[in-house]
Amino acid sequence: MPADETASPGTPARSHYDAVIVGGGHNGLVAAAYLARAGQSVLVLERLPATGGAAVSSRPFDGVDARISRYSYLVSLLPRKIVRELGLDFAVRKRTVSSYTPAVRGGRHTGLLVGADATRDSFAALTGDDREYDAWQRFYGMTRRVAERVFPTLTEPLPARAALRDRIDDAYAWRTLFEEPIGVTVEETFADDLVRGVVLTDGLIGTFADAHDPSLVQNRCFLYHVIGNGTGDWDVPVGGMGALTDALAGAARAAGAEIRVRHEATRVETDNTRAEVTVRSPGGEHVVGARRVLVNASPQALAALLGEEPPAPAEGAQLKVNMLLTRLPRLRDRSVDPRRAFAGTFHIAEGYGQLATAYRDAAAGRLPAAPPSEIYCHSLTDPSILAPGLAARGYQTLTLFGLHAPARLFAEDHDARRAELLDATLAELDAHLEEPIAGCLALDADxxxxxxAKTPLDLERELRLPGGHIFHRDLSFPHATGGTGRWGVETAHANVLLCGAGAVRGGGVSGVPGHNAAMAALGR
Structure with missing residues (x-):
């Protein structure tokens, strides 16, 4: 059932609730389901015509029955605990290949294929021996051990920094991930520029930083990309991201929560024990009372609702591109089947040196000359997102995520700059294809x-992501710091909680802030 059919635009049934949740994205729906299952009266307010926020599926191409995960697109951080406890009818599938990175060595097109029992041989063919492969195994063995120890803490009260360090119990891992720029370890561990770049990319997804940024924002991003479910695997949501939203909305409603779309919260007033939420809807403006309010929106939106000074502005730094192809393109590297190369993450212009150059370009206010990006093909793993006729004819989806494209680059001449960056990004992809990607694109009804293609400013306009930042703000380490509160969702107001991606341990499609806000509200 589509997400917009799981909600009602009608007037709320009550004038007062135990909990009012502002925002019907996936975190808000997680919180709603937990609170309603605990017997609380819950109202979810969503300003858009459908729930889901960035975790939605849609048919963006007129007359073409392909359901694209339009914004967020892969699942790693959603704990199986949440799926199990809420009884969600939702499944993921593992990709057969982790990644493929094309390269040119000695004038010959080749590449690095990780996964599908080809990793060792692919490393040897690229680098000439097993040293990089052995280093890779040691490094990701370390991250796997960290994942096994850290991931379960995401749905527990925030550990102190020292307690998390003791839990990891690995001085090398702690230094690498929590104390010094990830670039130091990448350069100490790996010699090959391409291998270094593949490792670093996990620190740059949605994060504008250099490998040696002293703030360690790249380390925080890297950590969240390698700890998911204790394995670090990035899985494909069966039916697309909208399937998760539908399951969550269904679970919330089945537990008794009310969901109202086209209802926008415009103000929250609280005396720390009771709150009033002003709501704008098609029927006019009204006020709803609540014991507590959970805000599934950005910290900036929270401040605006409360009439307080907003935090420092955030800035997204990505180009998101959705494509539908009539066929996968042929590769210049004849040693790998395109169906294997695109089954995982297909890295483009993401050598270590290329990433550094692209960052310097963007930091200087220029579009990167060789924009780095990565692609994956959802429909290879889950063809259910395509109408049977399209799947039978060999159609495929491609999702491209471009790095180092900060919002500032699009402040002037937005549409022209977006088109210029898209052309340059596709040109980098075409350099590794035997045929231009444009020749493989399907056509819509017209x-x-x-x-x-969507820039950070597009995402800000469509989803109200501040600065187009996909995590709402820079990620934080998953341990307590001054003022973070017991669960990392608390605010200066005792009965107002932040359950969006901007909470501590937020970011990505995880449901973790929603779970943690519900636990905080229930006093657990």
Whole structure:
């Protein structure tokens, strides 16, 4: 059932609730389901016509029955604990390949294929011996051990920094991930520029930083990308991201929560024991009372609701591109089947040196000359997102995520700059293809190529992500610091909680802030 059919635009049934949740994204729905299952009266307010926020599926190309995960697109951080406890009818599938990175060595097109029992041989073919492969195994063995220890803490009260360090119990891992820039260890551990780049990319997804940024924002991003469910695997949501939203909305409603779409919270007033939420809806403006309010929105939106000074502005730094192809393109590297190369993450212009150059370009206010990006093909793992006729004819989806594209680059001449960056990004991909990607694009009902690109400013306009930042703000380490509160969701107001991606341990499609806000509200 589509997400917009699980909610009602009608007037709330009550004038007072135990909990009012502002925002019907996936975290808000997680919180709603937990609170309603605990017997509380819950109202979810969503300003858009459908729930889901960034975790939605849609058909963006006119007349073409392909359901694209339009914004967020892979699942790693959603704990199986949440799926189990809420009884969600939701499944993920593992990708057969982790990644493929094309390269040119000695004038010959080749690449690094990780996964599908080909990793050792692929490393040897690329680098000439097993040293990089052995280093890779040691490094990711370390991250796997950290994942096994850290991931379970995400749905527990925030550990103190020292307690988390003791739990990890590995001085090398702690230094590498928590104390010094990840670039130090990448350069100490790996010699090959391409291998270094593949490792570093996990620290740059949605994060604008250099490998040696002293703030360690790249380390925080890297950590969240390698700890998911204790394995670090990034899985494909069966049916697309909208399937998760539908399951969560269904679980919330089954437990008794009310969900109202086209209802926008415009103000929250509280005396720390009771709150009033002003709501704008198609029927006019009204006020709803609540014992507590959970805000599934950015810290900036929270401040605006409370009439307080907003935090420092955030800045997203990515280009998101959705494509529908009539076929996968042929590769210049003839040693790998395109179905294997695109089954995992297909890295483009992501050598270590290329990433550093692209960062310097963007930091200086220039579009990167060789924009780095990565692609994956959802439909290879889960063809259910395509109508049977499209799947039978060999159609495939491609999702591209471009790095080092900060919002500041699009402040002037937005559409022209977006088109320029898209052209440059696709040119980097074409350099590794035997045929231009444009020749593989399907056409919509009006004969237009099935491709759309979204900058940070597009995401800010469409989803109210501050600065287009996909995590709402820079990620934080998953341990307590001054003022973070017991669960990392607390605010200066005792009965107002932040359950969006901007909470501590937020970011990504995880449901963790929603779970933690519900636990805080229930006093657990």
């Amino acid at each position: 004969g237009r190529p099935c491709i759309e």
